[in-house]
Amino acid sequence: MSSYYGHNTAPSAPPEPHPQPASHPGSQPGVGYPYQQPPVQSQQPAYGYNNNYGHNQNQTQNPNSSIGFGGGQYGYPPAPSFPPGTHPEVIRSFQMVDLDRSGFIDAKELQQALISAYQKFSIRTIRLLMFQFRNPLDPFRTGPKEFADLWSCLGQWRAIFERFDRDRSGKIDAAELRDALYSLGYAVPPSVLQLLISKYDDQSGRRVELSFDSFVECGMIVKGLTEKFKEKDTRYTGSATLSYETFMTMVIPFLAAE
Amino acid sequence: MSGYPHNPSGYGAPAQPYGAPQPLAVYGAPPQTKPQKDYHKPSSSPYGIPQRDEYYGSVPVTFPPGTETNAMSCFYTIDKDSDGIIDDKELQKALLSYNDQSFSIPTVRLLMYVFTKTNTRKIGPKDFPQVFRTLQSWRGTFVKFDIDDSRMIDANALRDALTSLGFVVSPVVLDLLMSKFDKTGGKNKTIEYDNFVVCCLIVKGLTEKFMENETSYYGQVTFSYEAFMLTILPVLIA
Numbered sequence: 039m040s041s042y043y044g045h046n047t048a049p050s051a052p053p054e055p056h057p058q059p060a061s062h063p064g065s066q067p068g069v070g071y072p073y074q075q076p077p078v079q080s081q082q083p084a085y086g087y088n089n090n091y092g093h094n095q096n097q098t099q100n101p102n103s104s105i106g107f108g109g110g111q112y113g114y115p116p117a118p119s120f121p122p123g124t125h126p127e128v129i130r131s132f133q134m135v136d137l138d139r140s141g142f143i144d145a146k147e148l149q150q151a152l153i154s155a156y157q158k159f160s161i162r163t164i165r166l167l168m169f170q171f172r173n174p175l176d177p178f179r180t181g182p183k184e185f186a187d188l189w190s191c192l193g194q195w196r197a198i199f200e201r202f203d204r205d206r207s208g209k210i211d212a213a214e215l216r217d218a219l220y221s222l223g224y225a226v227p228p229s230v231l232q233l234l235i236s237k238y239d240d241q242s243g244r245r246v247e248l249s250f251d252s253f254v255e256c257g258m259i260v261k262g263l264t265e266k267f268k269e270k271d272t273r274y275t276g277s278a279t280l281s282y283e284t285f286m287t288m289v290i291p292f293l294a295a296e
Numbered sequence: 297m298s299g300y301p302h303n304p305s306g307y308g309a310p311a312q313p314y315g316a317p318q319p320l321a322v323y324g325a326p327p328q329t330k331p332q333k334d335y336h337k338p339s340s341s342p343y344g345i346p347q348r349d350e351y352y353g354s355v356p357v358t359f360p361p362g363t364e365t366n367a368m369s370c371f372y373t374i375d376k377d378s379d380g381i382i383d384d385k386e387l388q389k390a391l392l393s394y395n396d397q398s399f400s401i402p403t404v405r406l407l408m409y410v411f412t413k414t415n416t417r418k419i420g421p422k423d424f425p426q427v428f429r430t431l432q433s434w435r436g437t438f439v440k441f442d443i444d445d446s447r448m449i450d451a452n453a454l455r456d457a458l459t460s461l462g463f464v465v466s467p468v469v470l471d472l473l474m475s476k477f478d479k480t481g482g483k484n485k486t487i488e489y490d491n492f493v494v495c496c497l498i499v500k501g502l503t504e505k506f507m508e509n510e511t512s513y514y515g516q517v518t519f520s521y522e523a524f525m526l527t528i529l530p531v532l533i534a
Contacts, residue, residue: 280519
């Protein structure tokens with residue numbers, strides 16, 4: 039494959055929403071997921087809000103799949119569903135913040151939803167995550183499928199971050215950032231890496247280090263821009279010809295809003 | 297230099313020759329500019345007008361020819377530690393106190409990047425006058441298009457405002473900008489003054505970067521991956 043962007047084909051689609059067994063060809067070796075395999079579901083594939091609430095008498099109630107709502111219909115129109123096999127913790131985290139049961143959550147709610155399993159990310163990072171995993175129906179809000187994909191991606195990235203944070207300080211330095219991005223499939227040129235690092239430099243004279251939040255922010259920008267660029271580099275030459283319009287359209291979504 | 301009527305070790309506000317320092321802009325009122333007629337005249341003048349090539353502290357401060365006195369006195373006032381250079385924190389404070397605009401440090405740094413084309417996070421007398429003039433111009437433009445004085449403008453006004461500043465954006469780009477800078481998340485499709493300034497900064501920064509690279513007549517640029525990333529990233533992570 040081309041060496042311009044990465045050493046392997048980084049998937050342009052988000053990773054699958056449920057953990058892969060180690061032998062799966064698409065998985066990265068040694069990447070752990072922060073949770074176990076979800077319990078096997080023997081019922082119908084749809085795993086939406088209305089599932090397991092007694093409206094289908096043929097279902098056997100699986101206590102491990104409880105979403106924690108005590109049963110009964112809500113009288114809401116069927117909300118978009120979580121993909122089959124989504125871990126209950128993911129569903130629970132989503133539903134805890136989707137108070138109006140609309141099936142969509144905004145930036146603040148997403149920030150909240152990720153706290154228990156991950157951390158409180160900055161709103162800037164949250165918006166980048168939402169953009170990367172955006173819902174085509176509503177770019178300002180995240181639906182269940184997008185949430186599941188995003189969660190899975192964060193799990194993968196956290197495993198990589200932890201792998202490179204060898205001294206367990208909760209931060210990685212420039213060389214570790216380079217290696218971490220590389221293991222995610224992005225071969226970042228040294229000049230670009232230098233520029234990225236300088237942005238996180240507090241100019242105190244200390245070595246520049248990135249927290250996990252900054253790593254996700256920085257990584258999402260690299261991932262997003264690289265994928266957009268590759269879309270335009272249709273002949274895979276490492277170069278793309280862009281009009282002013284295209285250029286602006288590609289870049290503006292990555293800007294930090296005040 | 298001798299003859300300079302103020303304390304050479306500091307340039308505190310009370311010593312301003314024109315009384316209150318001229319703010320970066322007064323909402324609605326254009327600044328008065330008094331270009332220096334003979335800027336080779338040595339130091340002192342009866343009014344203590346800050347000259348080019350003046351020393352304050354022990355640092356020579358050289359403004360470009362024709363710099364208006366408002367810009368100069370503004371510079372001196374903002375440069376609280378009188379080291380001849382304005383850093384991001386000083387500029388942030390100045391924008392807040394003069395214009396009642398709170399800009400985040402990343403935005404201030406972006407401003408410095410766009411106007412100095414460097415990552416040093418500082419502005420000196422060489423680049424400051426342009427910042428001064430441009431911010432005033434943007435302010436004036438916003439006021440002009442804020443017809444109902446609501447301190448907000450809609451998409452059409454934004455488009456016209458950007459055009460009047462020399463930036464022609466397509467409907468797609470306009471929509472993206474509006475969504476990004478509308479504080480209601482794109483619902484109201486309005487932009488407030490502070491985000492208008494950031495929006496202009498972004499458009500100016502990106503457009504100039506694109507133009508720097510433009511080699512063909514067709515308005516297209518061929519970027520290598522590396523060049524693309526190096527062009528974009530400074531604007532995204534200020």
